[in-house]
Amino acid sequence: METKLIDHLFRHHSGKMVSVLTRIFGLSNLEIIEDAVQDTFLKASISWRKQQPENLKAWLTQAAKNRVLDIFRKLKTTNKHLPELKNGTQTIAINDLFLDNEIEDAQLRMIFTACHPKLDPKDQIAFALKTISGFSAKEIASALLTKEETIKKRLSRARKVIKTKNLAFKIPQGNELPERIESVLNVIYLIFNEGFHSNKKDILIQKELCGEAIRLCKMLLKNKYTKTSDVYALFALMCFHSARLGAKINTENELLDLKTQDRNKWSFPLIQLGNVMMNKAVETENFSRYHYEAAIVGEHIKAPSFEQTNWDKILDWYKCLYQLNPTPSYLLTMAVVCLQSENYIKANYYFEQINPDDLAQRAYLFYGAKADYFDKTNNKKEALKAIDLALEKVTNKLEKEFLEKKKLAFL
Amino acid sequence: MKQFMMIFIGADYTDLGLSPEEMQARMGKWFAWGNKMGEAGILKGGEALTPQIRRVAGKDRVVTDLTSAEVKEIVGGYYTVEAKDFDAVQEIAKDFPDYDLGGTVEIREIMVFDR
Numbered sequence: 001m002e003t004k005l006i007d008h009l010f011r012h013h014s015g016k017m018v019s020v021l022t023r024i025f026g027l028s029n030l031e032i033i034e035d036a037v038q039d040t041f042l043k044a045s046i047s048w049r050k051q052q053p054e055n056l057k058a059w060l061t062q063a064a065k066n067r068v069l070d071i072f073r074k075l076k077t078t079n080k081h082l083p084e085l086k087n088g089t090q091t092i093a094i095n096d097l098f099l100d101n102e103i104e105d106a107q108l109r110m111i112f113t114a115c116h117p118k119l120d121p122k123d124q125i126a127f128a129l130k131t132i133s134g135f136s137a138k139e140i141a142s143a144l145l146t147k148e149e150t151i152k153k154r155l156s157r158a159r160k161v162i163k164t165k166n167l168a169f170k171i172p173q174g175n176e177l178p179e180r181i182e183s184v185l186n187v188i189y190l191i192f193n194e195g196f197h198s199n200k201k202d203i204l205i206q207k208e209l210c211g212e213a214i215r216l217c218k219m220l221l222k223n224k225y226t227k228t229s230d231v232y233a234l235f236a237l238m239c240f241h242s243a244r245l246g247a248k249i250n251t252e253n254e255l256l257d258l259k260t261q262d263r264n265k266w267s268f269p270l271i272q273l274g275n276v277m278m279n280k281a282v283e284t285e286n287f288s289r290y291h292y293e294a295a296i297v298g299e300h301i302k303a304p305s306f307e308q309t310n311w312d313k314i315l316d317w318y319k320c321l322y323q324l325n326p327t328p329s330y331l332l333t334m335a336v337v338c339l340q341s342e343n344y345i346k347a348n349y350y351f352e353q354i355n356p357d358d359l360a361q362r363a364y365l366f367y368g369a370k371a372d373y374f375d376k377t378n379n380k381k382e383a384l385k386a387i388d389l390a391l392e393k394v395t396n397k398l399e400k401e402f403l404e405k406k407k408l409a410f411l
Numbered sequence: 412m413k414q415f416m417m418i419f420i421g422a423d424y425t426d427l428g429l430s431p432e433e434m435q436a437r438m439g440k441w442f443a444w445g446n447k448m449g450e451a452g453i454l455k456g457g458e459a460l461t462p463q464i465r466r467v468a469g470k471d472r473v474v475t476d477l478t479s480a481e482v483k484e485i486v487g488g489y490y491t492v493e494a495k496d497f498d499a500v501q502e503i504a505k506d507f508p509d510y511d512l513g514g515t516v517e518i519r520e521i522m523v524f525d526r
Contacts, residue, residue, distance in 0.1 A: 136430030
Protein backbone atom coordinates (compact mmCIF):
# COMPACT_ATOMS: atom_id res chain seq x y z
CA MET A 1 0.00 0.00 0.00
CA GLU A 2 1.59 3.23 -1.15
CA THR A 3 0.00 6.31 0.30
CA LYS A 4 1.63 9.57 -0.63
CA LEU A 5 1.42 12.05 2.20
CA ILE A 6 0.11 15.51 1.55
CA ASP A 7 3.01 17.94 1.24
CA HIS A 8 3.73 19.77 4.49
CA LEU A 9 0.96 17.82 6.28
CA PHE A 10 2.96 17.66 9.51
CA ARG A 11 4.10 21.24 9.35
CA HIS A 12 0.68 22.69 8.69
CA HIS A 13 -0.99 20.42 11.18
CA SER A 14 1.49 21.36 13.85
CA GLY A 15 0.49 24.99 13.34
CA LYS A 16 -3.15 24.05 13.73
CA MET A 17 -2.56 22.03 16.87
CA VAL A 18 -0.48 24.74 18.51
CA SER A 19 -3.22 27.30 17.81
CA VAL A 20 -6.08 25.17 19.10
CA LEU A 21 -4.21 24.11 22.22
CA THR A 22 -3.25 27.73 22.86
CA ARG A 23 -6.91 28.63 22.70
CA ILE A 24 -7.57 26.08 25.43
CA PHE A 25 -4.57 26.68 27.66
CA GLY A 26 -3.62 30.27 26.88
CA LEU A 27 -0.51 31.92 25.52
CA SER A 28 1.23 31.63 28.88
CA ASN A 29 1.57 27.88 28.33
CA LEU A 30 2.89 28.14 24.79
CA GLU A 31 6.16 26.39 25.47
CA ILE A 32 4.50 23.38 27.06
CA ILE A 33 2.10 23.26 24.14
CA GLU A 34 4.84 23.40 21.54
CA ASP A 35 6.71 20.58 23.25
CA ALA A 36 3.57 18.47 23.38
CA VAL A 37 2.88 19.02 19.69
CA GLN A 38 6.47 18.23 18.79
CA ASP A 39 6.14 15.01 20.73
CA THR A 40 2.98 14.07 18.87
CA PHE A 41 4.66 14.30 15.49
CA LEU A 42 7.65 12.43 16.77
CA LYS A 43 5.39 9.56 17.78
CA ALA A 44 3.46 9.73 14.53
CA SER A 45 6.62 9.70 12.44
CA ILE A 46 7.83 6.56 14.20
CA SER A 47 4.58 4.65 14.45
CA TRP A 48 3.63 5.46 10.86
CA ARG A 49 6.85 4.04 9.53
CA LYS A 50 5.38 0.62 9.05
CA GLN A 51 1.78 1.47 8.50
CA GLN A 52 -0.01 4.73 8.06
CA PRO A 53 -3.48 5.14 9.52
CA GLU A 54 -6.37 5.28 7.11
CA ASN A 55 -7.45 8.74 7.99
CA LEU A 56 -4.31 10.68 8.72
CA LYS A 57 -6.00 13.90 9.67
CA ALA A 58 -8.40 12.20 12.05
CA TRP A 59 -5.46 10.46 13.68
CA LEU A 60 -3.66 13.75 14.15
CA THR A 61 -6.74 15.47 15.52
CA GLN A 62 -7.32 12.66 17.98
CA ALA A 63 -3.68 12.91 19.01
CA ALA A 64 -4.16 16.63 19.64
CA LYS A 65 -7.19 15.91 21.79
CA ASN A 66 -5.19 13.40 23.77
CA ARG A 67 -2.57 16.07 24.29
CA VAL A 68 -5.22 18.24 25.96
CA LEU A 69 -5.44 15.73 28.78
CA ASP A 70 -1.67 15.34 28.97
CA ILE A 71 -1.18 19.06 29.28
CA PHE A 72 -3.91 19.32 31.87
CA ARG A 73 -2.15 16.72 33.98
CA LYS A 74 1.17 18.45 33.58
CA LEU A 75 -0.23 21.85 34.54
CA LYS A 76 -2.06 20.35 37.51
CA THR A 77 1.23 19.25 39.01
CA THR A 78 2.61 22.78 38.82
CA ASN A 79 -0.51 23.81 40.69
CA LYS A 80 -1.92 26.35 38.35
CA HIS A 81 -5.54 27.25 38.56
CA LEU A 82 -7.34 25.44 35.79
CA PRO A 83 -10.92 24.87 34.82
CA GLU A 84 -12.20 21.42 35.75
CA LEU A 85 -12.10 19.02 32.85
CA LYS A 86 -13.66 15.93 34.28
CA ASN A 87 -16.69 15.50 32.16
CA GLY A 88 -19.83 17.16 30.94
CA THR A 89 -20.00 20.49 29.19
CA GLN A 90 -16.30 21.37 29.31
CA THR A 91 -15.31 18.25 27.44
CA ILE A 92 -17.96 18.85 24.81
CA ALA A 93 -16.83 22.43 24.43
CA ILE A 94 -13.26 21.27 23.93
CA ASN A 95 -14.34 18.75 21.31
CA ASP A 96 -16.00 21.59 19.43
CA LEU A 97 -12.73 23.49 19.32
CA PHE A 98 -11.35 20.83 17.00
CA LEU A 99 -13.97 21.45 14.32
CA ASP A 100 -12.58 22.91 11.11
CA ASN A 101 -14.05 26.38 11.49
CA GLU A 102 -12.89 26.60 15.10
CA ILE A 103 -9.39 25.56 14.08
CA GLU A 104 -9.42 28.37 11.52
CA ASP A 105 -10.58 30.76 14.21
CA ALA A 106 -7.77 29.67 16.52
CA GLN A 107 -5.22 30.13 13.74
CA LEU A 108 -6.47 33.62 13.02
CA ARG A 109 -6.06 34.46 16.70
CA MET A 110 -2.50 33.20 16.46
CA ILE A 111 -1.86 35.33 13.37
CA PHE A 112 -3.07 38.45 15.14
CA THR A 113 -0.95 37.58 18.14
CA ALA A 114 2.16 37.03 16.02
CA CYS A 115 1.62 40.30 14.17
CA HIS A 116 0.79 42.31 17.26
CA PRO A 117 2.26 45.83 16.96
CA LYS A 118 3.85 45.44 20.40
CA LEU A 119 6.23 42.86 18.94
CA ASP A 120 9.36 43.83 17.04
CA PRO A 121 8.84 43.33 13.26
CA LYS A 122 11.70 40.82 13.04
CA ASP A 123 10.31 38.89 15.99
CA GLN A 124 6.86 38.90 14.36
CA ILE A 125 8.14 37.08 11.29
CA ALA A 126 10.04 34.47 13.27
CA PHE A 127 7.18 33.92 15.67
CA ALA A 128 4.60 33.61 12.89
CA LEU A 129 6.71 31.09 10.97
CA LYS A 130 7.23 29.07 14.14
CA THR A 131 3.77 28.99 15.67
CA ILE A 132 1.47 29.22 12.66
CA SER A 133 3.55 27.63 9.94
CA GLY A 134 5.34 25.00 12.01
CA PHE A 135 8.89 25.84 10.92
CA SER A 136 11.75 24.98 13.28
CA ALA A 137 14.19 27.67 14.38
CA LYS A 138 16.75 26.10 12.07
CA GLU A 139 14.41 26.23 9.08
CA ILE A 140 13.50 29.84 9.78
CA ALA A 141 17.18 30.70 10.04
CA SER A 142 17.99 29.12 6.72
CA ALA A 143 15.00 30.73 5.01
CA LEU A 144 15.86 34.17 6.34
CA LEU A 145 19.62 33.72 5.90
CA THR A 146 20.22 34.27 9.60
CA LYS A 147 21.87 32.29 12.36
CA GLU A 148 19.77 29.79 14.27
CA GLU A 149 20.84 31.44 17.52
CA THR A 150 19.47 34.78 16.31
CA ILE A 151 16.12 33.20 15.51
CA LYS A 152 15.97 31.50 18.89
CA LYS A 153 16.59 34.87 20.53
CA ARG A 154 13.83 36.47 18.48
CA LEU A 155 11.42 33.71 19.41
CA SER A 156 12.11 33.95 23.09
CA ARG A 157 11.89 37.73 22.96
CA ALA A 158 8.50 37.46 21.27
CA ARG A 159 7.28 35.00 23.92
CA LYS A 160 8.50 37.29 26.65
CA VAL A 161 6.72 40.34 25.25
CA ILE A 162 3.52 38.32 24.86
CA LYS A 163 3.75 37.30 28.50
CA THR A 164 4.79 40.62 30.03
CA LYS A 165 2.37 42.69 27.97
CA ASN A 166 -0.26 40.09 28.62
CA LEU A 167 -1.40 40.00 24.99
CA ALA A 168 -4.85 38.53 24.49
CA PHE A 169 -5.32 35.54 22.20
CA LYS A 170 -8.14 36.95 20.12
CA ILE A 171 -9.23 38.44 16.84
CA PRO A 172 -9.40 42.19 17.38
CA GLN A 173 -12.75 43.88 16.89
CA GLY A 174 -14.25 47.26 16.07
CA ASN A 175 -12.05 50.25 15.43
CA GLU A 176 -8.97 48.28 16.30
CA LEU A 177 -9.47 45.72 13.54
CA PRO A 178 -8.47 47.66 10.38
CA GLU A 179 -5.17 48.78 11.80
CA ARG A 180 -4.41 45.34 13.16
CA ILE A 181 -5.18 43.81 9.78
CA GLU A 182 -2.76 46.29 8.28
CA SER A 183 0.01 45.06 10.52
CA VAL A 184 -0.84 41.43 9.69
CA LEU A 185 -0.65 42.20 5.97
CA ASN A 186 2.65 43.91 6.52
CA VAL A 187 4.12 40.79 8.15
CA ILE A 188 2.68 38.53 5.46
CA TYR A 189 4.19 40.65 2.72
CA LEU A 190 7.54 40.72 4.52
CA ILE A 191 7.51 36.93 4.66
CA PHE A 192 6.63 36.81 0.98
CA ASN A 193 9.41 39.20 0.05
CA GLU A 194 11.93 37.27 2.08
CA GLY A 195 11.14 34.39 -0.23
CA PHE A 196 10.70 36.29 -3.45
CA HIS A 197 13.82 38.45 -3.19
CA SER A 198 16.08 36.09 -1.29
CA ASN A 199 17.88 34.94 -4.46
CA LYS A 200 19.02 32.03 -2.42
CA LYS A 201 20.50 29.23 -4.47
CA ASP A 202 17.82 26.95 -3.17
CA ILE A 203 14.69 27.84 -5.10
CA LEU A 204 12.64 25.51 -2.92
CA ILE A 205 13.04 27.73 0.11
CA GLN A 206 11.89 30.73 -1.87
CA LYS A 207 8.81 28.90 -2.98
CA GLU A 208 8.07 27.72 0.53
CA LEU A 209 8.16 31.17 2.05
CA CYS A 210 6.05 32.59 -0.76
CA GLY A 211 3.60 29.72 -0.44
CA GLU A 212 3.39 30.19 3.30
CA ALA A 213 2.64 33.90 2.93
CA ILE A 214 -0.16 33.07 0.50
CA ARG A 215 -1.53 30.48 2.89
CA LEU A 216 -1.62 33.00 5.74
CA CYS A 217 -3.39 35.49 3.52
CA LYS A 218 -5.93 32.82 2.60
CA MET A 219 -6.73 32.35 6.29
CA LEU A 220 -7.74 36.01 6.52
CA LEU A 221 -9.96 35.61 3.46
CA LYS A 222 -11.89 32.81 5.14
CA ASN A 223 -13.22 35.03 7.90
CA LYS A 224 -15.97 37.50 7.10
CA TYR A 225 -14.55 40.23 9.33
CA THR A 226 -11.00 39.98 8.08
CA LYS A 227 -11.56 39.61 4.35
CA THR A 228 -11.08 43.25 3.45
CA SER A 229 -10.27 44.65 0.02
CA ASP A 230 -6.67 45.17 1.12
CA VAL A 231 -6.37 41.47 1.89
CA TYR A 232 -7.71 40.61 -1.56
CA ALA A 233 -5.27 43.08 -3.11
CA LEU A 234 -2.30 41.55 -1.30
CA PHE A 235 -3.45 38.10 -2.33
CA ALA A 236 -3.65 39.21 -5.97
CA LEU A 237 -0.25 40.85 -5.74
CA MET A 238 1.35 37.70 -4.37
CA CYS A 239 -0.30 35.58 -7.06
CA PHE A 240 1.06 37.84 -9.80
CA HIS A 241 4.54 37.80 -8.30
CA SER A 242 4.49 34.05 -7.72
CA ALA A 243 3.42 33.47 -11.31
CA ARG A 244 6.87 34.69 -12.32
CA LEU A 245 8.81 32.78 -9.68
CA GLY A 246 9.71 29.86 -11.94
CA ALA A 247 11.08 32.18 -14.61
CA LYS A 248 13.28 34.27 -12.34
CA ILE A 249 16.31 32.02 -12.54
CA ASN A 250 17.65 30.19 -15.57
CA THR A 251 19.08 26.68 -15.66
CA GLU A 252 22.54 28.02 -14.82
CA ASN A 253 21.04 29.59 -11.70
CA GLU A 254 21.56 33.08 -13.03
CA LEU A 255 19.17 35.83 -12.12
CA LEU A 256 16.99 36.99 -15.00
CA ASP A 257 15.37 40.39 -15.17
CA LEU A 258 11.93 40.99 -16.60
CA LYS A 259 13.41 41.65 -20.01
CA THR A 260 15.05 38.28 -20.39
CA GLN A 261 12.51 36.12 -18.57
CA ASP A 262 10.74 33.56 -20.69
CA ARG A 263 7.15 34.75 -20.44
CA ASN A 264 5.89 31.32 -21.42
CA LYS A 265 7.18 30.06 -18.10
CA TRP A 266 4.88 32.31 -16.15
CA SER A 267 2.16 30.37 -14.38
CA PHE A 268 -1.16 30.97 -16.05
CA PRO A 269 -3.36 29.54 -13.24
CA LEU A 270 -1.74 31.91 -10.74
CA ILE A 271 -2.29 34.86 -13.05
CA GLN A 272 -5.93 33.87 -13.41
CA LEU A 273 -6.35 33.52 -9.66
CA GLY A 274 -4.69 36.89 -9.22
CA ASN A 275 -7.16 38.45 -11.63
CA VAL A 276 -10.13 37.00 -9.76
CA MET A 277 -8.77 38.36 -6.50
CA MET A 278 -8.02 41.72 -8.05
CA ASN A 279 -11.61 42.07 -9.18
CA LYS A 280 -12.72 41.58 -5.58
CA ALA A 281 -10.05 43.95 -4.32
CA VAL A 282 -11.20 46.91 -6.37
CA GLU A 283 -14.71 46.88 -4.89
CA THR A 284 -13.67 49.83 -2.76
CA GLU A 285 -12.89 53.52 -2.92
CA ASN A 286 -9.74 53.37 -0.87
CA PHE A 287 -6.74 51.77 -2.50
CA SER A 288 -3.78 50.53 -0.46
CA ARG A 289 -0.20 50.05 -1.52
CA TYR A 290 -1.13 46.45 -2.32
CA HIS A 291 -3.73 47.62 -4.82
CA TYR A 292 -1.21 49.77 -6.64
CA GLU A 293 1.57 47.22 -6.48
CA ALA A 294 -0.75 44.54 -7.81
CA ALA A 295 -1.83 46.91 -10.59
CA ILE A 296 1.82 47.41 -11.53
CA VAL A 297 2.70 43.72 -11.61
CA GLY A 298 -0.57 43.11 -13.42
CA GLU A 299 0.51 45.60 -16.06
CA HIS A 300 3.80 43.75 -16.56
CA ILE A 301 1.94 40.49 -16.87
CA LYS A 302 -0.50 41.87 -19.39
CA ALA A 303 2.30 42.87 -21.77
CA PRO A 304 2.93 40.20 -24.42
CA SER A 305 6.60 41.18 -24.49
CA PHE A 306 8.90 43.42 -22.52
CA GLU A 307 8.97 45.95 -25.35
CA GLN A 308 5.20 46.22 -25.35
CA THR A 309 4.95 47.13 -21.67
CA ASN A 310 2.75 50.13 -21.00
CA TRP A 311 5.34 52.17 -19.10
CA ASP A 312 3.22 55.29 -18.86
CA LYS A 313 0.54 53.45 -17.00
CA ILE A 314 3.09 51.88 -14.70
CA LEU A 315 4.59 55.30 -13.99
CA ASP A 316 1.12 56.56 -13.04
CA TRP A 317 0.66 53.73 -10.54
CA TYR A 318 4.06 54.48 -9.03
CA LYS A 319 3.06 58.10 -8.64
CA CYS A 320 0.06 56.92 -6.62
CA LEU A 321 2.32 54.78 -4.49
CA TYR A 322 4.72 57.65 -3.95
CA GLN A 323 1.86 59.83 -2.85
CA LEU A 324 0.77 57.19 -0.35
CA ASN A 325 4.27 56.73 0.98
CA PRO A 326 7.02 59.05 -0.30
CA THR A 327 10.16 56.91 -0.11
CA PRO A 328 13.34 57.17 -2.20
CA SER A 329 12.97 53.62 -3.50
CA TYR A 330 9.82 54.64 -5.38
CA LEU A 331 11.72 57.56 -6.89
CA LEU A 332 14.37 55.16 -8.06
CA THR A 333 11.79 52.87 -9.60
CA MET A 334 10.14 55.80 -11.35
CA ALA A 335 13.52 56.76 -12.80
CA VAL A 336 13.98 53.21 -14.07
CA VAL A 337 10.51 53.21 -15.59
CA CYS A 338 11.34 56.44 -17.44
CA LEU A 339 14.54 54.86 -18.73
CA GLN A 340 12.45 52.06 -20.19
CA SER A 341 10.19 54.45 -22.02
CA GLU A 342 13.31 56.34 -23.15
CA ASN A 343 12.26 59.50 -21.40
CA TYR A 344 15.74 60.41 -20.21
CA ILE A 345 14.96 63.91 -19.09
CA LYS A 346 12.26 62.71 -16.76
CA ALA A 347 14.48 59.86 -15.58
CA ASN A 348 17.10 62.35 -14.58
CA TYR A 349 14.46 64.43 -12.85
CA TYR A 350 13.77 61.50 -10.54
CA PHE A 351 17.44 60.54 -10.12
CA GLU A 352 18.22 64.02 -8.91
CA GLN A 353 15.75 63.76 -6.08
CA ILE A 354 17.46 60.67 -4.62
CA ASN A 355 20.21 60.63 -2.06
CA PRO A 356 21.72 57.14 -2.53
CA ASP A 357 22.63 56.94 1.16
CA ASP A 358 18.92 56.90 1.97
CA LEU A 359 18.65 53.59 0.13
CA ALA A 360 21.06 51.91 2.57
CA GLN A 361 21.97 48.39 1.37
CA ARG A 362 20.03 48.92 -1.81
CA ALA A 363 22.20 51.81 -2.94
CA TYR A 364 23.74 49.50 -5.55
CA LEU A 365 20.40 49.53 -7.36
CA PHE A 366 20.70 53.29 -7.68
CA TYR A 367 24.17 53.08 -9.20
CA GLY A 368 23.14 50.21 -11.43
CA ALA A 369 20.26 52.27 -12.79
CA LYS A 370 22.46 55.34 -13.10
CA ALA A 371 24.89 53.26 -15.17
CA ASP A 372 22.05 52.36 -17.51
CA TYR A 373 21.12 56.01 -17.76
CA PHE A 374 24.63 57.08 -18.75
CA ASP A 375 24.92 54.18 -21.15
CA LYS A 376 21.69 55.10 -22.89
CA THR A 377 22.70 58.74 -23.10
CA ASN A 378 26.10 57.78 -24.58
CA ASN A 379 28.24 58.71 -21.63
CA LYS A 380 30.42 55.57 -21.40
CA LYS A 381 32.87 57.03 -18.94
CA GLU A 382 30.23 57.92 -16.37
CA ALA A 383 28.43 54.62 -17.00
CA LEU A 384 31.56 52.66 -16.05
CA LYS A 385 32.08 54.83 -12.99
CA ALA A 386 28.52 54.15 -11.85
CA ILE A 387 28.68 50.42 -12.42
CA ASP A 388 31.89 50.24 -10.39
CA LEU A 389 30.16 52.04 -7.56
CA ALA A 390 27.29 49.57 -7.83
CA LEU A 391 29.72 46.64 -7.67
CA GLU A 392 31.34 48.19 -4.65
CA LYS A 393 28.03 48.34 -2.79
CA VAL A 394 26.40 45.06 -3.79
CA THR A 395 26.54 42.12 -1.36
CA ASN A 396 24.34 39.44 -2.91
CA LYS A 397 26.30 37.02 -5.09
CA LEU A 398 23.73 36.60 -7.86
CA GLU A 399 23.12 40.33 -8.05
CA LYS A 400 26.85 40.86 -8.27
CA GLU A 401 27.19 38.45 -11.18
CA PHE A 402 24.33 40.27 -12.87
CA LEU A 403 26.10 43.62 -12.52
CA GLU A 404 29.39 42.20 -13.72
CA LYS A 405 27.70 41.00 -16.89
CA LYS A 406 26.27 44.44 -17.36
CA LYS A 407 29.71 45.96 -16.96
CA LEU A 408 31.15 43.66 -19.63
CA ALA A 409 28.49 44.87 -22.03
CA PHE A 410 29.62 48.45 -21.44
CA LEU A 411 33.28 47.75 -22.22
CA MET B 412 17.52 -18.69 4.06
CA LYS B 413 18.64 -17.26 7.38
CA GLN B 414 17.13 -14.79 9.78
CA PHE B 415 18.93 -11.58 10.57
CA MET B 416 18.32 -8.67 12.83
CA MET B 417 19.09 -5.11 11.80
CA ILE B 418 19.56 -3.07 14.96
CA PHE B 419 19.35 0.70 14.63
CA ILE B 420 21.66 2.69 16.84
CA GLY B 421 22.14 6.43 17.06
CA ALA B 422 20.80 9.59 18.57
CA ASP B 423 17.13 9.64 19.46
CA TYR B 424 14.84 11.79 17.31
CA THR B 425 13.70 13.70 20.40
CA ASP B 426 17.19 15.00 21.01
CA LEU B 427 17.84 16.03 17.43
CA GLY B 428 15.18 18.75 17.44
CA LEU B 429 13.74 17.72 14.09
CA SER B 430 11.07 19.97 12.64
CA PRO B 431 7.64 18.61 11.66
CA GLU B 432 8.69 18.90 8.01
CA GLU B 433 11.84 16.90 8.62
CA MET B 434 9.95 14.27 10.58
CA GLN B 435 7.49 13.85 7.75
CA ALA B 436 10.33 13.50 5.25
CA ARG B 437 12.10 10.92 7.46
CA MET B 438 8.92 8.98 7.96
CA GLY B 439 8.36 8.89 4.21
CA LYS B 440 11.79 7.35 3.72
CA TRP B 441 11.22 4.74 6.44
CA PHE B 442 7.87 3.92 4.95
CA ALA B 443 9.37 3.47 1.48
CA TRP B 444 12.11 1.27 2.88
CA GLY B 445 9.66 -0.87 4.83
CA ASN B 446 7.46 -1.16 1.77
CA LYS B 447 10.36 -2.23 -0.39
CA MET B 448 11.29 -5.00 2.05
CA GLY B 449 7.66 -5.93 2.49
CA GLU B 450 7.10 -6.33 -1.22
CA ALA B 451 10.22 -8.45 -1.52
CA GLY B 452 8.79 -10.60 1.26
CA ILE B 453 11.91 -10.37 3.39
CA LEU B 454 10.60 -8.27 6.28
CA LYS B 455 9.62 -10.54 9.15
CA GLY B 456 9.05 -8.11 11.98
CA GLY B 457 10.39 -5.24 13.98
CA GLU B 458 9.66 -2.63 16.59
CA ALA B 459 10.53 0.93 17.45
CA LEU B 460 11.62 1.64 21.01
CA THR B 461 10.85 4.59 23.25
CA PRO B 462 13.91 6.48 24.47
CA GLN B 463 13.40 5.69 28.15
CA ILE B 464 16.01 3.38 29.64
CA ARG B 465 16.06 1.49 32.94
CA ARG B 466 19.40 -0.17 33.38
CA VAL B 467 20.03 -2.96 35.90
CA ALA B 468 23.70 -3.83 36.21
CA GLY B 469 26.23 -5.72 38.25
CA LYS B 470 25.92 -8.28 40.94
CA ASP B 471 24.34 -5.68 43.21
CA ARG B 472 21.70 -5.16 40.55
CA VAL B 473 22.20 -1.40 40.57
CA VAL B 474 19.23 0.30 38.93
CA THR B 475 19.66 3.50 36.94
CA ASP B 476 17.03 5.38 35.01
CA LEU B 477 18.41 7.09 31.96
CA THR B 478 17.05 9.21 29.17
CA SER B 479 18.35 9.23 25.64
CA ALA B 480 19.92 12.62 26.30
CA GLU B 481 22.21 11.00 28.87
CA VAL B 482 23.57 8.30 26.60
CA LYS B 483 25.32 9.10 23.36
CA GLU B 484 23.94 6.22 21.41
CA ILE B 485 20.74 4.39 21.91
CA VAL B 486 19.06 1.42 20.27
CA GLY B 487 16.05 2.95 18.59
CA GLY B 488 14.53 -0.15 17.08
CA TYR B 489 15.10 -3.23 14.98
CA TYR B 490 13.85 -5.15 11.99
CA THR B 491 14.11 -8.89 11.47
CA VAL B 492 14.64 -9.90 7.87
CA GLU B 493 15.13 -13.09 5.97
CA ALA B 494 18.16 -13.22 3.69
CA LYS B 495 20.78 -15.48 2.18
CA ASP B 496 23.77 -14.06 4.04
CA PHE B 497 25.35 -10.99 5.59
CA ASP B 498 26.10 -9.50 2.19
CA ALA B 499 22.44 -9.61 1.23
CA VAL B 500 21.42 -7.84 4.45
CA GLN B 501 24.17 -5.30 3.98
CA GLU B 502 22.58 -4.50 0.63
CA ILE B 503 19.17 -4.04 2.28
CA ALA B 504 20.68 -1.84 4.99
CA LYS B 505 21.91 0.61 2.38
CA ASP B 506 18.46 2.19 2.35
CA PHE B 507 18.37 2.84 6.10
CA PRO B 508 17.19 6.48 6.20
CA ASP B 509 19.13 7.88 9.15
CA TYR B 510 22.81 7.59 8.21
CA ASP B 511 22.94 11.35 7.74
CA LEU B 512 21.88 11.79 11.38
CA GLY B 513 24.86 9.73 12.47
CA GLY B 514 22.87 6.52 12.67
CA THR B 515 24.33 3.03 12.54
CA VAL B 516 22.87 -0.30 11.46
CA GLU B 517 24.22 -3.35 13.20
CA ILE B 518 23.54 -6.61 11.39
CA ARG B 519 23.36 -9.75 13.49
CA GLU B 520 22.41 -13.24 12.53
CA ILE B 521 19.78 -14.92 14.64
CA MET B 522 21.20 -18.07 16.12
CA VAL B 523 19.62 -21.37 15.18
CA PHE B 524 19.88 -24.16 17.73
CA ASP B 525 20.12 -27.81 16.83
CA ARG B 526 17.11 -29.79 17.86
